[in-house]
Amino acid sequence: MQLRGKLERTLTAQGILYGCSVQGPFTAVDESLDSLSEERRDVGRLDINLYQEFSYPVAARLNEMGIPFAFFTAYDDNTLPDAFVGRPIIPKNDRRDDIVAKVKGLLRA
DSSP: OHHHHHHHHHHHHTTTTTTOOOOOOOOSHHHHHHHHHHSOOSOEEEOSEETTEESHHHHHHHHHHTOOEEEEESSOGGGSOGGGTTOOEEETTSOHHHHHHHHHHHHHO
8 A cells, every 4th residue: 555655656746647547456356357347547567466366367357458567566477377477577675766667668568
């Protein structure tokens, strides 16, 4: 929660979120999938582990919708299913500036 607020403020201050809004956090796959049916997203940032389930169904849906996304996680890419190998990963311990740069890259994708 705290990271979301800081990240949102940083992205807004840099003009990256102009015309965008931050949704979530979503803590369950069903909740995440429901949110995708409500409104088009520009970019996604997914935690792999959503308490007792993995976010891979959400990643698959974002992929189908052509929405660029990255996994925001402490896991490395060796744990990803084959369908998501090579997908960007934003390590949870990244500095805020690095996270911002990666989100910028996703928005340009």
